[in-house]
């Protein structure tokens with residue numbers, strides 16, 4: 001008997017483009033939400049775009065968050081209980097968006113994502129990634145009801161945040177390889193649609209890497225569309241599998257052992273060069289990944305991530321411990337093998 005079911009949750013309105021921040025009120029109006037909005041933001045986006053957002057709503061409330069943590073989610077939930085919002089509007093980067101996403105889930109209200117940077121695919125997905133003690137939780141939550149991404153604003157954001165978003169997308173390539181491996185060896189549920197969409201998104205970005213340049217609104221457009229596409233792939237899969245494999249385990253481990261050194265996207269990009277080498281050997285696609293990252297001004301070495309060789313090798317050899325997700329690193333690789341892959345790919349220089 002066939003008993004399989006799937007429930008794909010997607011945003012209803014996705015508005016990307018020139019000056020669309022001023023269409024936020026209209027995009028939200030089409031969702032037929034009731035009550036006042038609580039705008040969840042962080043200091044810089046609040047300063048850059050807070051007033052433009054507030055001007056479009058009746059009686060908006062604002063909460064400014066400083067860090068992404070479970071405590072911040074709890075605090076926001078308490079603030080929201082006092083404000084009694086009909087919905088949340090997350091304005092900013094991954095920090096306010098992740099927190100609003102989780103708080104909206106706790107409060108049983110919807111949220112709208114208004115990214116001001118294109119730093120990673122969490123800005124459009126139905127998952128929050130929150131560190132806690134020795135681990136990092138990838139928490140399932142509903143995706144945004146709408147995404148409004150103003151490419152004028154995003155093109156003006158620091159270039160390194162955009163290159164991090166690009167690298168996060170490029171890493172989908174190895175994430176899908178890990179997912180397929182897990183299907184073959186552990187019979188893990190796999191979605192052909194989600195896998196193909198994620199892989200195609202990464203390939204398109206690699207092919208167009210030479211067109212993505214600082215300050216260009218067209219570049220912000222290409223990157224945001226790719227981030228939306230990656231978020232949709234995760235929604236179809238019902239997990240972050242299409243966009244998070246062994247390269248993400250390495251990055252999550254670095255967040256624990258060498259916090260604050262580099263951006264999420266940059267870490268997963270460098271890690272992806274190495275996990276592609278582990279998947280396919282010296283003649284695999286690792287050079288294409290490395291060259292695309294370099295073309296985008298994204299780091300390709302441990303030193304460019306602000307890490308010394310020992311820190312990188314320690315993260316490589318222990319990444320498999322961080323989460324129960326079958327990848328090419330299952331069981332762990334030993335120090336000699338880690339040094340070999342990092343050296344062969346030029347990530348460390350020995």
Ligand SMILES: NC(=O)C1=CN([C@@H]2O[C@H](COP(=O)(O)OP(=O)(O)OC[C@H]3O[C@@H](n4cnc5c(N)ncnc54)[C@H](OP(=O)(O)O)[C@@H]3O)[C@@H](O)[C@H]2O)C=CC1
Nearest residue numbers: 042043044068093094095116119120122127128129157264
């Ligand atoms: N859900 C998911 O799948 C994922 C979630 N994450 C999470 O996302 C967070 C990291 O994301 P990230 O976007 O880098 O974090 P932030 O939200 O901290 O944004 C990065 C920086 O950009 C600043 N900023 C935001 N918008 C602009 C702008 N338009 N112009 C200039 N500066 C701007 C912020 O300033 P300020 O702080 O002053 O406001 C901050 O310093 C982490 O909490 C991480 O755990 C990471 C990966 C995946």
Ligand SMILES: O=C(CO)COP(=O)(O)O
Nearest residue numbers: 121129138240243244248
């Ligand atoms: O960063 C992500 C996808 O790019 C989310 O992945 P995690 O599920 O590993 O937190």
Ligand SMILES: [Zn+2]
Nearest residue numbers: 120121168268
């Ligand atoms: Zn990521």
